[in-house]
Amino acid sequence: xxxxxxxxxxxxxxxxxxxxxxxNRSYAFAIDWHIRxxxxxxxxxxxxxxxxxxxxxxxxxxxxxxxPAAVIYFLYHPILELAMRGRTxxxxxxxxxxxxxxxxxxxxxxxxxxxxxxxxDSLPALYMIGLIACFVTAxxxxxxxxxxxxxxxxxxxxxxxxxxRLETLAAGSALPLDALELxxxxxxxxxxxxxxxxxxxxxxxxxxxxxxxxxxxxAALDDSQLHAKLTAVMRG
Amino acid sequence: MRAWIIAxxxxxxxxxxxxxxxxxxRRATVEQALGAxxxxxxxxRDLATARRxxxxxxxxxxxxxxxxxxxxxxxxxxxxGLPGLLDLLRxxxxxxxxxxxxxxxxxxxxxxxxxAAGWWLISTYPSLxxxxxxxxxxxxxxxxxxxxxxxxxxxxxxxxxxxxxANNISxxxxxxxxxxxxxxxxxxxxxxxxVMLGATFAFVSQHGLAGALFTFIIAHGPVELSVIxxxxxxxxxxxxSLIRPALATRRDSFQACAHRLGPLLLLCAAxxxxxxxxxxFISPDPSFPLASRATIGALYFTVMCILMSGRxxxx
Numbered sequence: 001x002x003x004x005x006x007x008x009x010x011x012x013x014x015x016x017x018x019x020x021x022x023x024n025r026s027y028a029f030a031i032d033w034h035i036r037x038x039x040x041x042x043x044x045x046x047x048x049x050x051x052x053x054x055x056x057x058x059x060x061x062x063x064x065x066x067x068p069a070a071v072i073y074f075l076y077h078p079i080l081e082l083a084m085r086g087r088t089x090x091x092x093x094x095x096x097x098x099x100x101x102x103x104x105x106x107x108x109x110x111x112x113x114x115x116x117x118x119x120x121d122s123l124p125a126l127y128m129i130g131l132i133a134c135f136v137t138a139x140x141x142x143x144x145x146x147x148x149x150x151x152x153x154x155x156x157x158x159x160x161x162x163x164x165r166l167e168t169l170a171a172g173s174a175l176p177l178d179a180l181e182l183x184x185x186x187x188x189x190x191x192x193x194x195x196x197x198x199x200x201x202x203x204x205x206x207x208x209x210x211x212x213x214x215x216x217x218x219a220a221l222d223d224s225q226l227h228a229k230l231t232a233v234m235r236g
Numbered sequence: 237m238r239a240w241i242i243a244x245x246x247x248x249x250x251x252x253x254x255x256x257x258x259x260x261x262r263r264a265t266v267e268q269a270l271g272a273x274x275x276x277x278x279x280x281r282d283l284a285t286a287r288r289x290x291x292x293x294x295x296x297x298x299x300x301x302x303x304x305x306x307x308x309x310x311x312x313x314x315x316x317g318l319p320g321l322l323d324l325l326r327x328x329x330x331x332x333x334x335x336x337x338x339x340x341x342x343x344x345x346x347x348x349x350x351x352a353a354g355w356w357l358i359s360t361y362p363s364l365x366x367x368x369x370x371x372x373x374x375x376x377x378x379x380x381x382x383x384x385x386x387x388x389x390x391x392x393x394x395x396x397x398x399x400x401x402a403n404n405i406s407x408x409x410x411x412x413x414x415x416x417x418x419x420x421x422x423x424x425x426x427x428x429x430x431v432m433l434g435a436t437f438a439f440v441s442q443h444g445l446a447g448a449l450f451t452f453i454i455a456h457g458p459v460e461l462s463v464i465x466x467x468x469x470x471x472x473x474x475x476x477s478l479i480r481p482a483l484a485t486r487r488d489s490f491q492a493c494a495h496r497l498g499p500l501l502l503l504c505a506a507x508x509x510x511x512x513x514x515x516x517f518i519s520p521d522p523s524f525p526l527a528s529r530a531t532i533g534a535l536y537f538t539v540m541c542i543l544m545s546g547r548x549x550x551x
Binding site for chain 2: 007009011012013015016017057058059060062063066067070085097099100102103104105107108109110112113116117119120143146147148149153155156157159160161162163164166167170171177178181182184185
């Protein structure tokens with residue numbers, strides 16, 4: 001199954017898109033689901049207990065309390081995808097975005113069609129059809145994406161941001177470029193790595209980049225000392 | 237290599253910053269747009285160099301990401317706004333409606349056949365009504381009252397309207413989307429709706445309430461049932477695009493069909509919002525006489541036909 005696709009571009013340099021798999025999709029959906037459920041519930045509680053509106057469908061002011069909650073819950077995806085041009089807070093956190101099959105930003109019609117087909121993708125429960133479609137289709141797309149002509153791709157903003165540090169690092173460091181990038185990446189992901197893993201990776205990197213250094217001394221360093229040492233090595 | 241990166245990295249840093257700003261902006265100036273196109277060319281050149289000199293490196297990954305963001309940015313279509321909406325009403329929707337004309341008739345006939353079958357079924361085997369109606373509804377009718385009577389005393393009109401329109405929109409959207417099952421899903425849905433309608437009418441007529449039910453549905457029914465048939469017609473077109481693809485692949489054909497007919501479904505949803513309000517405020521209210529209801533129903537149906545024809549917004 002293809003994990004990347006190449007899209008022709010007018011410059012003659014093909015664009016490579018990394019396809020987001022079912023895991024990334026589910027992660028983004030879970031975040032979005034919690035956001036919309038929490039906001040809808042918060043509005044209901046606010047309307048019931050602060051504004052003293054009735055939350056039962058039989059009460060006369062039920063429309064004011066129930067309608068906004070229903071709109072938030074059911075129109076969250078179409079409204080935010082339109083406003084954020086193919087992204088939602090969940091997709092942003094998961095590092096994915098919707099693009100057309102040619103890598104462009106999807107138009108309003110495409111985003112609306114994509115959302116209309118949620119009804120089929122969510123059948124019979126828990127997005128079963130959509131999930132199965134993601135597993136069996138070449139570009140890991142659900143039926144809504146098929147109809148709209150869209151894809152979900154990884155949006156590697158961290159890699160793009162690393163370009164902003166490159167000039168300073170490359171000019172100031174004596175390390176070879178590949179080692180420099182490696183250390184930069186480890187430092188960038190430092191807090192998302194487990195304490196044992198980062199200690200192991202940092203010790204291994206320091207041992208390779210500074211061959212004469214005492215291995216026992218490195219092993220004795222604590223977390224912050226290792227971070228400081230790696231930073232110092234990177235800056236030359 | 238290092239010298240090349242140091243020479244270019246300053247420009248990349250500026251680009252990362254300006255691209256992230258442009259991505260969240262609603263509008264861009266001509267200078268910004270031209271700058272983005274120029275930057276796109278520059279990044280393409282740098283990416284080609286990086287792919288050759290430092291493949292699988294962080295620098296190449298960064299440039300790939302930046303190139304992808306710029307590609308999406310410069311291919312972004314402007315938002316249509318009001319002119320876009322008018323084009324939709326003037327061109328896209330009338331075209332889609334004209335394309336589906338014969339299918340709409342077929343769907344109406346299918347629903348009528350289903351209604352006839354439902355009528356026959358319940359007229360012949362009255363006990364089967366429990367397949368189509370709940371115990372409370374059956375009890376109401378057997379006592380000589382429609383279940384719609386006194387509805388406004390239980391639930392406010394506004395809430396009733398929202399519930400009804402949400403249900404109607406989901407039925408119509410389902411009739412369209414079910415076309416993905418090679419049109420069969422749509423056929424079953426339209427037939428089932430027809431059977432339910434016929435069965436309900438047969439049941440209420442056995443208790444002398446057919447006139448009352450007719451009075452209830454005459455204001456919202458014509459548009460509501462028509463919209464379900466239109467959504468069904470669009471669903472069968474979707475099914476046919478998969479059975480007999482008009483383009484190179486089934487996927488292309490399916491996508492083109494969904495894009496062509498999607499705007500019509502938006503109009504259907506808007507019409508169903510109107511139906512929901514009529515069904516919530518007018519249909520259950522006994523103070524509206526039959527003539528007023530029939531007039532509302534006929535007028536709303538005419539509005540629907542005019543919107544489908546695009547005449548209302550002709551230049």
